[in-house]
Amino acid sequence: MKLATYRQNGTERIGAVCGDRVVALSDIGFAEATMQELIRNTDPAVFAAAETKDRLQVALDAGKSVPLGEVELLAPIPHPAQDVLCLGINYMDHAAESARARNQAFDGKREQAVYFSKRVNEATGDKADIPLHADITSRLDYESEFAVILGKDADHVSREDAWKYIFGYTIINDVSARDVQNLHQQWHFGKSLSGACPMGPWIVTVDEFACPPAVGIRSYVNGELRQNSNTALLIFGVDFIIEELSHGMVLQAGSIISTGTPSGVGMGMNPPQFLKDGDEVVCEIDGIGRLTNTVRA
């Protein structure tokens, strides 16, 4: 099921998306007001159950839905409780392109995962703007990423059990200021500028994906295909990441893990092409949808 957070007549709601319409979850028996509460309180298997799908159909038939075009989609988790956990260079082709962009040799080996975090006061929803931040960066870049939402607290979880801890998946554009990232020799600041975490357009619950998920991941800038890969090519997969991190820290329900980006970012082009005022960036993942944002000065 596709689960969205949206604003309708000034009120923030959570709902189930069916085609081009959304049904408030309160109309199909869920009392939670926010996605964070829903994730913490609900086994995602509920959203795969026939009973829930029947209730959704009854609500649709009764006219209890609104067109998506009449609401403002927000990021599915508009205010993450903690920093987003991110994987660096987790596709081999992006590892090679990153080394090339830095004039470094690449030995073709990735033996350890690279982890960093991205501070997000407010995640950016579908169709909202990405600030250009021209006063601090002239090298703003996009990164289309497959993101995992944990459904319950994960502490010392094995790789085999990791799938049971996942609530669903969404798309993140890990917007990155390359010059800030390099200047400080640590990625946190350059990855954490305000408005630099487009997320959405919704969460798709875990039951709609294989384990491990093998879905196409792409990005487009002004309609031009830039990234085109598949999550089956992740070097460190979702189950590995949950096992490794949960052996050193408790990953709380609602945690967001962004699994890294494939090659085709602006930094890796020859010559590099960074984002400009007015550019439209689309991040697309099969089985989830398209996350579209426009860069604004």
Ligand code: MG
């Ligand atoms: Mg990234």
